[in-house]
Amino acid sequence: MLNNIYNIFFIPEIFLACSSFVCLLFGLFLKKNAFRQTSNLAVFVLLLTILLVYYDSESNFANYKSLFSHSSFINFFKILALLGSIASIIISKDYFLGIKLKNFEIPILFLFSTLGMMLMIASNNLMSMYLAIELQSLSLYVAAAIKRDSISSAESGVKYFILGALSSGILLYGFSLIYGFTGSMNFDDISFYLSKYDNLNLGLIFGLVFVMVGLAFKVSAVPFHMWTPDVYEGAPNSITGFFAIVPKIAAVALIYRFCLVPFENFYLEWSQIILFLSIASMFLGAIAAIAQSNIKRLLAYSSIGHIGYILIALVAANDDGIKAASIYMFSYMIMNVAIFAILLSLKVKNEYLINITDLKGLSKSNPIVSLSISIIMLSMAGIPPFIGFFGKFYVFIAAIEQELYVLSVFGVLASVISAFYYLRIIKIMYFDESKSEGIINFQISFQSKIILSLSLFLIICFIFYPSLLINISASLTI
């Protein structure tokens, strides 16, 4: 209840916003170790926010009902985004110190971006949705270009900004059309208005298509994926890690909510678009990744492929689909946290690892790390008994429940193709003879080690007690 004014600070988003400013001030007044202290504080703030989200009750949002919504699905994805954000701040700390990029603003940018994502996930109104998207994107544009003296970082920031601005423009145009034809910005009102009609008129279809294009850009679905490999490649590794782990969670939740709340009755109209995006993403992600020699570009294409699978579950558009998406997203986050935790600690000749072929001989010099990478890769490829398999398995259950046989067959075929490049990494580590041993060294801080072990534990041991996650995701409502 909001009768006590102080309760307003316990609304997670408001708490996060206020705390982010506190962090900013905190960093500003610190003389020494500003970056490290701010990072720690940011992690602490995010942890508290998770608690608040967890105990958040619907009444807190009563006053914002028109702008934001509240459901178990939203809470699940919020917590997922917060967890991903925490993990990526922790694993990237040593990397930033390693490349002497000690701006204390970086964790603050992550905080603001996470705030934007939470609002994105919860938004129930075209306007709040747009503003939330912009909040998270602006922080990410800055983050991508944060290494000012590096040309590639600046390039990736500018690329991301220009294409992001373009997509925002398209999105906004779509919003204006939808608003123009329905007379409302609120998801529920739009849904109510549309329920009176059997088909969408041409203007609304245009609006829907424009919005879909904008959202496809945000989730980096093919053919709107072009920015992803470049931005991943150019940005500092730890920023890439953040890009890979967190914004995807929010964007996926948003595209789910946008399709399933205001346009739930017009399945046929949007499902065709999503169907195409899904198949194209799976295949392009799988095929384009084969030729990559840069591990970040490879992971970029891999994430494009993963988005394709999540969109299968969206095409299914049933309860199983929502369940599948949340399980898949969870497994996606865990696997990316694990792989980036390793990548951010691997150094080849005192440079952070970029080329896949530099992994050569890792299995001799560091068997445990190479075993971990292999497990993550097999899990990403969807080979049982790891968690990645169950993500895909639930996606296919949802698809077949909706009788999408052809789509499922495409999905499994793409997964076979993608298995090739995941196996290639294992091949480089284990099968190739290396002449230059001992040039790779692996240094990991205690905190990252905890994150890494925890995520590996989840990847391997999910099979023994799947019900914990599955029961949660089965109870989600959009």
Next chain:
Amino acid sequence: MIDWPLVSVIIFLPLIGALIILFIKEEELTSINIKWAALLTTLGTFILSLILWIQFDYSNPSYQYEEKFRWFDDFNFFYHVGVDGISLFMILLSTFLTPLCILASWNNIKKRVKEYMLSFLFLETVMIGMFASIDILLFYIFFEAVLIPMYLIIGIWGGNRRIYASFKFFLYTLLGSVLMLIAIIVMYRNTSSMSIEFLQGNYFSYNTQLFLWLAFFASFAVKIPMWPFHTWLPDAHVEAPTAGSVILAGVLLKMGGYGFIRFSLGMLPEATEFFIPLIMTLSIVAIVYTSLVALAQTDIKKLIAYSSVAHMGIVTIGIFLVNQQGLEGAMMQMISHGLVSAALFLCVGVIYDRMHTREIEFYGGLVQRMPLYATVFMIFMLGSVGLPGTSGFIGEFLVIVGAFKFSSYVVIGAAFGIILSAVYMLYLYKRIIFGTITNNKLADILDINTREKIILIPLAISVILLGIFPNLFLDPMRLSLELIITNYEIVNAK
């Protein structure tokens, strides 16, 4: 009956052994502790699996030693394992061959012994788990997980073209099995059950069955392998280390046959009826074609690999005859082939370890220097040809008897293949063993040593035992096979 979870213990004992090995420090050069730990674990597993056989109730056609636990809360997936007459010998085959594999790699695996033993123990767990699972999802998980250790075994410890072979093996089999995943989900959607036992009650419409059948066919035909899906096999066999080939030929190929019996025959009888001509044609082509190809090989391992495809052709004929003789013959042929081809690969390993080549040209006149080797090799060679008194005979004979009930053309094809198998095996034997030593390098080759005797003699004994007392093996599986045949006939008689 036993009141402790025997099957689970057998499945997970190798995995526990693997965990222990993970923490054993690897000594320089010898790694003797790791080898002993692996050997003892696998031997223990074998002894436990013998209890399965001893305590097996011959009069019970369905699953025994069942264990069932809820695994997923939202769906009807169970951790459900058990053993029936069909899976009993597959499990025994796996547990019997793995210790032999460990022994066979005792001296010739020099690099990364720890990883090697871990792969083998993990492989044993998934193989046994696959044959013992009664829940299809569990089956699928084990079925796919087999790829991981096998990929590593071929890729790390294999020959020159190991990378190509390992990728081909992995992707080819993965392509087959992902289609099976779709089929499994479709089955679940129609029946809300994943129990292999339950699904054998025929719940699918005719058209659904056809599609499901094709999806299962994709995965099992690659695995068994049938012509024209066999091309991964020669590569994988040739490039794999000896023990890898042994497991590949001895157990992994049987997964295909086992799958055909359980899924195609058991769950999709009407579709099976429809596709029988296809299977028969492919099998006969496989038998004749791969036998001829085997005849032209210059590499011993490749020759045995092609002969495996031919022998598996007999198995598929036997399975899809769907009568008592045919199925029993197919099962016997699978067990026999598991022993014989494994032994043949081990025999090749023996001379490969000494001379580091598998070219047939290189050898000749080995009998002069290795009389004992020549003897055991002959037993296995005759077993492969199907001489009466060896295990190979029983399987081939039963399949041909069963085939007479079906069509005499099939009999002609199968018999022609058997004649060809005698041709290429005897020809191989003649070239390698008989004659005088022409190659000087062979002048001081040593006969098999004690370790190799320990490996080969149990195999030789079991090949002959199988040939003389087939009922020892046929009796336990008879009722389980009858159950499948009766169900098949009832459905198709409608």
